[in-house]
């Protein structure tokens with residue numbers, strides 16, 4: 001196809017979009033303000049999770065969140081500050097946290113997550129990428145009966161959608177993963193989930209794109225957007241100006257700042273999370289697990305054991321809050337006895353910014369007001385999972401093919 005496209009953002013969304021556009025014969029350039037080695041798509045937990053079909057904004061989350069706000073090592077925090085954007089986001093989040101809205105989102109998240117998982121599997125089958133992809137499932141480890149009761153309700157929903165999910169006793173959990181003896185009331189097993197080592201995938205995916213002819217300009221920051229009528233006429237960066245037929249904004253948590261150049265309101269807050277990777281852990285679990293009460297995710301990866309957690313809404317920054325990292329360490333020690341005597345003092349915490357929309361659903365598509373712009377962002381806790389399907393859908397918009405998934409709930413201008 002004789003088209004030129006410029007994408008801003010070399011995270012999993014930008015790279016996946018470049019991958020499918022390049023396959024369709026489109027001339028693609030990606031620009032990224034960093035050296036592209038450490039965005040949110042690198043240090044995440046690596047889950048590809050159809051099990052996560054319930055959006056973040058769900059009934060009960062507000063009261064739980066308010067309780068967490070009072071504890072400095074808790075997994076969730078909103079920095080109180082008088083920002084109009086944050087106040088609007090909070091208000092929209094509260095409005096989205098209803099049974100009705102959640103029920104409407106579930107089938108869409110099911111379609112997005114399951115199709116994206118298939119696309120990852122296709123990429124890994126067709127390309128030479130070794131990223132440690134496994135699909136024997138994910139354990140939701142509950143220390144209390146109350147947490148277990150809530151997780152079991154999710155099993156019912158997952159089963160209704162044909163996803164493999166079941167409740168396990170402590171003994172059954174240990175049979176499934178004999179390498180850890182979790183302190184637990186029980187667990188829920190989601191056999192539908194897979195995982196990989198995201199940094200390994202990202203590095204090889206980038207090389208593959210470059211080998212296939214995609215141009216990637218790192219250390220190039222988009223600073224302004226020029227328009228002519230209903231069209232973008234150029235991306236203005238600190239290096240040079242870029243012209244193209246179509247432009248894609250896939251800039252993760254920075255996307256709303258870029259959309260402001262076009263006077264389009266994109267309610268989105270950066271949700272900071274931390275991770276660290278232990279190269280030689282005292283035990284290597286066979287399965288990834290979410291320590292449910294602490295909201296901590298653990299993953300056996302190619303180069304070590306990764307632990308990830310927290311959701312801090314505190315603006316765009318990568319500052320590490322030691323109390324919250326300690327909170328993650330304490331939860332691992334409490335839930336996984338094998339780590340009780342491990343010296344965590346040598347860990348190097350990593351911070352990443354999840355792009356969080358108020359309703360937990362991404363923005364994917366073409367805004368009404370600009371004819372040659374596509375947006376793909378706002379995937380929050382599911383951005384690693386949803387990279388390929390987002391890239392596929394944006395490619396279908398650009399090449400004029402019919403969309404694999406169509407929904408007003410993904411509308412980029414749904415809050416304008």
Ligand SMILES: Cc1cc2nc3c(=O)[nH]c(=O)nc-3n(C[C@H](O)[C@H](O)[C@H](O)COP(=O)(O)OP(=O)(O)OC[C@H]3O[C@@H](n4cnc5c(N)ncnc54)[C@H](O)[C@@H]3O)c2cc1C
Nearest residue numbers: 011012013033041044045046047222252273382383384385
């Ligand atoms: C601790 C943690 C654990 C997670 N675990 C999982 C998980 O297990 N499974 C899952 O599905 N998701 C997970 N996520 C979420 C997932 O990592 C993110 O949603 C996803 O990586 C976002 O990808 P992205 O491409 O949208 O953005 P990013 O990866 O953030 O990439 C955006 C890029 O845009 C560039 N950019 C921004 N502004 C400009 C500009 N003006 N000019 C040029 N370039 C610009 C940035 O430099 C950046 O490289 C986790 C996140 C965290 C923090």
